[in-house]
Amino acid sequence: MTATAVAEPPARFSDLLASEWLKLWSLRSTVWSYVLATLVVVGFNAGAAYDRYRHWTDNNTADRASFVADGIALMYAFTTNAGTIMMLAAGAIGAVAITGEYSTGLIRTTFAAVPARRGVMAAKVCVLATVMTVYGAVTAAVSFWLSQAILAGHDAGVSIADPGSLRVVVASALLAPVCGLVGMALGAVLRHGGTSVVSAVAVLLVVPLVLTDDRHWAAVLDHAQVSGAWMRLVDVRYDAGGPGVPFPWTMGGAWTVFALWAVGAAVVTVLATHRRDQ
Template sequence: MTATTTTRTVPGGEPSALGPLARFRDLVAAEWIKHRSLRSTWIAYGAAALAVVGFNAGIAYDSYSHWTPGDRAPFERDGIALQEAFTANAAMLMALALGAIGALVTVGEYSTGTNRTTFAAVPARRSVVAAKAVVVTVVTTVFGMVVAGVSFAVTQAILDLRDAGVSIGDPGAFRVVLASALLAPVCALAGLALGVVVRHTASTMVTSVAVLLVLPLFLTDGRHWSAVAGHALPYRAWLRLVDVNYSPTAFPWTIGGAWTVYAVWACAACAIAVISVHRRDQ
């Protein structure tokens, strides 16, 4: 059994073999090597992790240091321990950082011109981008799980000093951790897709911030169209998932709907990235 080869016609009309086609697992391995070989990538991951965990821990410590005996009843009634396990500002920070990291996976190559080398070696552009998406998904999912898990453990350990922490088995706790963890790959894939479409570093970053952070802040639940548009965004989906004591609004939505938003954004980002790269010249 022989490996499949590609051919091209050289001057003179004779076909010339280019060698065996790259297997998808080989492309994934190559993208993983590129991803892990950049020191700046791991610096970005480390800085984002420290910032997110530190922000959450700081909020929990503030509650601990300013604790009064009368705080316990509202603290437990309002589920503040879970709110401080992963705060809204920390989620916005992670969305911004992971969107930027996902975008740089592609725009970094376009800005340096190494994408031409990659596509010359592997003309199957869709497969290359799909391999990038696989690597980004796996790495950022692990990143999200570690950051969300550490944030939960640290914040609840601090609150336990006032006997106010919760465990992962308490109602809603696991959902808060999982929703916070999966926000990372969703935003990273959105950044990846924007990088493939826009292809300019500054423009991609501005667009990423606008889509992931600015737009959710402008949309409210006060009007139907605004509520529907807001519910379709990852950050607003995260807010719904971590709201353990959810009170229905004029335009309520479900936990299942919020998980669906996560899934649709991830799948749509991958599809847009793969389709776009095939339709562009470089």
């Protein structure tokens, strides 16, 4: 009597999502990475707000009135330093999320169990994007609430209902998943932890530093960067048509840059491993 082999049914995408979710949280370092990154970013924002609160009386009455009238408090809701730290942390976490499997060899086991590589990578993208979005939302919301609560001690804080507040919070929250997906895409292409993290830092932070907005070509390249788009969305002093901005651009353009980086990184991640040996 000959035994008949029973073909295994293909893995459902929901199963792949569950598998990637378990992989992500199976390491204790994952939780601590998110907790530490949140504390550092919130700490930077709260520290800047407290410093402004502490030295409030150093400025004259006109400057204090201008601070309130111009909504400068929003710049303390998510500072440039905090944004830099978030980009660094999110890019590194995204890169390690995939290169960790290459370094341990687990990626071979994964692809042996599920030959549909694109499905596996798509699941990784979905899980990372979801977790990073939650992380970004919590960090941005806590930073906004804490910084404005500190400044409210001098009646200088703003509420989430004030013009521009929600935009700053949403843009800062989405900075995390966008940078995380960029890091993951680099990890999928380079497949080495250290190289991928360094490349993420270079793409997200170093390249924008060498670009300026005093030449048209440089301004266009700067506007196409993740950091440039984020700055356009959160800097309340930026007037798209005002003086001092040689090559202005719109908030719609900045949101488009965010979307293109996220979608492009996701596509690269899904396609990068399709025909490559592991």
